[in-house]
Amino acid sequence: MRFSSRTPADLRPNRIAAARAERRPEFDLTVSNPTRCGLPYPLELLRPLAAPAGRVYSPDPRGLPGAREAVCGEIARLGGDVTPDRVLLVASTSEAYSFLFKLLCEPGEAVLTPSPSYPLFEHLARVEGVQALPYHLDGEHGWRLDLHELTAAASTVRAVIAVHPNNPTGSYLHPDDAGVLQELCAARGWGLIVDEVFLDFPLAGAGRSLAGSRTCLTFVLGGLSKSIGLPQLKLGWIAVSGPDALVVEALERLEHIADTFLSVATPVQLALPALLDQGALVRRAILERCRENLAVLGELVGPFPEVEVLPPGGGWSAVLRFPAVVDEEDLVVALLEEGVAVQPGFFFDFPRDGYLVLSLLPELAVFREGVTRLLARLRAVIEGGGGPDPGPRTSDPG
Ligand SMILES: Cc1ncc(COP(=O)(O)O)c(C=O)c1O
Incomplete structure (x- = not known):
C-alpha cells in the first residue's frame, strides 16, 4: 500500500511535542485556543444557534445572504468595503x-x-499538492517586504499570501508594501490572499482591511475563530475584490468548489448577525487580555537588558529575542522540565536562533509565573554561555 506524499512520510512527534506530552506543562504560553483561557464568554452566547429556522436545509454554496451581509458589516468595521455578492462563506480560514x-x-x-x-x-499547501515558497520579512526594518525577492519569484507562482497583521510578529502590511504587492500581482496575474484574522486585535497602532481594493484580484480572509474567539463554530469568509470581470469569474469558480462540499452548517449562518453582535464582548475581553499580558511581559523583561520584546502591532502573540547562545530546541525542552511551554522561533521560520514566541492569551497569573520562570532560565543560560551562534536552521513545525 502506498499513501500520497500530501501527508508527511514520518508522522512521529518531534522532540518538543514528545517532551511536552510527557511533562504536561502547568504554565502553557503556547495556548492558541481562546475557549480554554478563562475568558468571560456570556452563558447565552450560543442561544441563537437554536433558532427554529435552522431545522430547514436550503443550502446556498456561497452562504446564506443574511450571513454574508453580516460579514460585510464586520469588514466595514475594519475599514474594508465589499458587498454581500462578493463574499463566500467557508468553515474556517484554513478551508x-x-x-x-x-x-x-x-x-x-x-x-x-x-x-x-x-x-x-506549508501543510495547507502540501495537502492541496501545491508548493509553499517563502518570501522574507525583514526583521531589522519593521518586517517590510523584499520587493526584489518577490519580483524574482519562480514562474510556477500563482498567488501571494500576506498576513495582516502577521502571526507571530504582529506586524501590519505597510501601506507602501501593499501598493507594491498589488501592482506586482496585477502585472504577474497572481492572486493576492490577505489573511486578516488578527486585524481585530490592535496592540500598538492598527491596520485597515484591504477588502475592496481593486488593483489586483484580492481575497481577504477572516473568521469567527479569532474575531469573536469561537473556533468551534466553524465559520470563516473570503471577501473577493479587484477588477470586476476577474472578481465575477473567481466567485463563480469558488462557488463551484464550495458547492462540492457545502461545509458551513445552516444554524451558524442563521445565527451569525446575533453572534457577531454579542461576540463583541468576547473580542474586547481577548484584546484586553492580550494588552494586559503584553504590559506584564514588558515589566518582567525590563530588568534583563539581554532580552528584548519585539513590539507587536496586533494579534495574540509576542516575540522575545535574546542572544543566540543556546539552541532554541534545547531551551524549549529545558523549560518544559520547569513546567513552562513556549514555541521556539524556528517553528515560525525565524532566520536564526534566539527567538521565542509567547501567546498573550493565558490567564494573567499563569502568564506572569510562566514568563518569570522563562526569564530565570534564560538569564542562567545567557550568563553561563553556550558556545557559538549555531546560525541558520530550517523550520520543523512537526
Ligand atoms: C494567521 C492565521 N491564519 C489562519 C489561521 C487559522 O484559522 P481558522 O481557525 O479560521 O482556520 C490561524 C490560526 O491560528 C492563523 O494564525
Missing part, C-alpha cells in the same frame, strides 16, 4: 486557503508565503 489553492493553482504550482509566519501554510 479558505484550501479553496483558494484549488482555485488558483495546478498541482505542483506554488504560492508565496511570508517568513517568519504561521507554520501551517
Whole structure:
C-alpha cells in the first residue's frame, strides 16, 4: 500500500511535542485556543444557534445572504468595503486557503508565503499538492517586504499570501508594501490572499482591511475563530475584490468548489448577525487580555537588558529575542522540565536562533509565573554561555 506524499512520510512527534506530552506543562504560553483561557464568554452566547429556522436545509454554496451581509458589516468595521455578492462563506480560514489553492493553482504550482509566519501554510499547501515558497520579512526594518525577492519569484507562482497583521510578529502590511504587492500581482496575474484574522486585535497602532481594493484580484480572509474567539463554530469568509470581470469569474469558480462540499452548517449562518453582535464582548475581553499580558511581559523583561520584546502591532502573540547562545530546541525542552511551554522561533521560520514566541492569551497569573520562570532560565543560560551562534536552521513545525 502506498499513501500520497500530501501527508508527511514520518508522522512521529518531534522532540518538543514528545517532551511536552510527557511533562504536561502547568504554565502553557503556547495556548492558541481562546475557549480554554478563562475568558468571560456570556452563558447565552450560543442561544441563537437554536433558532427554529435552522431545522430547514436550503443550502446556498456561497452562504446564506443574511450571513454574508453580516460579514460585510464586520469588514466595514475594519475599514474594508465589499458587498454581500462578493463574499463566500467557508468553515474556517484554513478551508479558505484550501479553496483558494484549488482555485488558483495546478498541482505542483506554488504560492508565496511570508517568513517568519504561521507554520501551517506549508501543510495547507502540501495537502492541496501545491508548493509553499517563502518570501522574507525583514526583521531589522519593521518586517517590510523584499520587493526584489518577490519580483524574482519562480514562474510556477500563482498567488501571494500576506498576513495582516502577521502571526507571530504582529506586524501590519505597510501601506507602501501593499501598493507594491498589488501592482506586482496585477502585472504577474497572481492572486493576492490577505489573511486578516488578527486585524481585530490592535496592540500598538492598527491596520485597515484591504477588502475592496481593486488593483489586483484580492481575497481577504477572516473568521469567527479569532474575531469573536469561537473556533468551534466553524465559520470563516473570503471577501473577493479587484477588477470586476476577474472578481465575477473567481466567485463563480469558488462557488463551484464550495458547492462540492457545502461545509458551513445552516444554524451558524442563521445565527451569525446575533453572534457577531454579542461576540463583541468576547473580542474586547481577548484584546484586553492580550494588552494586559503584553504590559506584564514588558515589566518582567525590563530588568534583563539581554532580552528584548519585539513590539507587536496586533494579534495574540509576542516575540522575545535574546542572544543566540543556546539552541532554541534545547531551551524549549529545558523549560518544559520547569513546567513552562513556549514555541521556539524556528517553528515560525525565524532566520536564526534566539527567538521565542509567547501567546498573550493565558490567564494573567499563569502568564506572569510562566514568563518569570522563562526569564530565570534564560538569564542562567545567557550568563553561563553556550558556545557559538549555531546560525541558520530550517523550520520543523512537526
Ligand atoms: C494567521 C492565521 N491564519 C489562519 C489561521 C487559522 O484559522 P481558522 O481557525 O479560521 O482556520 C490561524 C490560526 O491560528 C492563523 O494564525
